[in-house]
Amino acid sequence: MVLYVVRRLFSSVFVLLASSILVFAMASSVADPLAPLRTRQPPPTPEQMANQAHLLGLDRPWYTRYLTWLGHAVRGDFGNDLGGNPISRSLWEHLSLTLRLIIASMILAVLLAIAVGVLTAVRKNKLSDYVATTVGYMLIALPTFWFATLLKEFGAIQINNLFFGGRQVIFVFGVETPGLKSYGTASQIFWDQVGHMVLPVLSLAALSYAAWSRFQRASMLDVLGSDYIRLARAKGLTYGRVLIRHGLRNALIPLTTVVALGVGGLLGGAVITETVFGWNGMGQYLLDAIKHSDQNILLAWLLVSASFVIAFNLVADLMYAVLDPRIRLS
């Protein structure tokens, strides 16, 4: 088991290294730091361009640039963006917002997917199955931003009016009420942020939930049809115990892989959701960097997101080994 963990760790580090090469290749070919110069009027002379290229270190061969960047990056120094501000700090500010969104969405989506997946598997072909499956199909067919806007239209205003007497509890824009941090109590600030999180988390979780619940339903059906379940029932165990203790434990195993692989999709979805709800997270950071061809921000962003995804895959592999004794013992 320990050998398995160590092997997986090494493998992950190697993948991260390879990923950093890919990241560097992508960012340096797409984002041209000299772009703002090229469009300037009057156009700069070739000597000025070469001078600027030399200042930015662009005339060195790509492997030198890559190694320099990598050497700084592993120490957390991502350099400065086009405006001259250090990236590490602003990266962390944006990242913390997005992490909040992604983690909450993932938890919500997983819990809902397991619950609904088990429910529809147990009540297969009954009304609740058809309703849940149809809703799932509809959620998969909708673009995230459309669903998010739908939630904005119907969710916030109606719920605020119906349940809270018109007081604004669920918000449609931003991360928190501006200025509340200076005069609000800790509890007020907390609930304010929760209110701002409700709709974004719901819309980000919706798509993942729909896909995962279908998967969980199929996995559960597979497990419920197997012989050891039949034996457990024949032994006389109650249905609930058989379902949860024997069935669900095994049906959850494939889901861990699917959820871990879904992190990349959640990151992409977060970019869209943040744009809809006006969150100043990684999504906004990335879009600005692309628009301004800011190579340093792109490099930092891509590296961080790749590390995130690789870390999640590692966690999934380890959880898989923990949950499935066949992996541990092989």
Next chain:
Amino acid sequence: MTSIQLDPQADVAATTAGTVGGEFTVAARSQRQQIISRFLHNRLALGALLVYATIVIGSFVAPHLYRWGYADLDTTSLSRPPGSPGHPLGTADLGQDLLAELMRGVQRSTLIAFVYIVIALAIGIVVGSVAGYFGGWADSLLMRLVDLILTIPLLVILLVLAAKYAGGGGAVGIAVVLGVLGWLDLARILRSQFLSLREREFVEAAHAMGASNRRIIFKHLIPNSLGQIIVWITLGAAVSVLLEASLSFLGFGVRNDISLGKLVADGVNAADSRPWLFYVPGLVLMVIVMCVNFIGDGVRDAFDPANSRVRA
């Protein structure tokens, strides 16, 4: 009452149903006929196919019969809701007729899906078959490459590439960018399919008869993977529309042209003031993607009847 006699000399492989020598005979059905029959008996999939075909064919044919073109501006009716005279689905803020725009949008999105599928199929079949059939280091290398590309979120790669390489933001440019990244899933699926298929006896027999690798791949392995390929094609059609919509929403999608995704994305800004511009394209998109998903499920069940209770 006719008596049924067993006649040992009767031709069992009669090609028409009927009686031969007083005996009932039934035509033998090929595998393809069985698969098609299973699909056609799946009412949900069949209905979805009809709806989808109607929408797509209608989008190509109906503009010739409709009085408004997608670029026509009816300056007398700006931002009219559906049901206004002359505009059954309403108009947008410059007087464009929504129905005409939708038809053009579905046309372009179908084109995007087609180009995307062709490109991704080409790359995916090559990569998947090489990895699955030859195995060994080619397999490891290619699969590691796929895993590597997947460490970066797909939408992010698309954004970065579309921003730089999509040319003027036309429909085909976006489709190319989508296709260049759409083969990853297909390659994985085909690889595992080929890995299991190449151990079968018919491959061994073909090998023994001296068939070249290329012949085995194209004539034996790919036709036997057709089920997976067709399912992937249907899912690819759905995925391409959704991705293109997201790209357009973020500003990096189709820019000079109208596509269904762009209509949905633009409708988001109008959700408060002109709700029909938001709901109608969104519902059309949802219906199309749902139909395509149901068709895909139907194809999957038709190829593997163990999954469903549809009669063959």
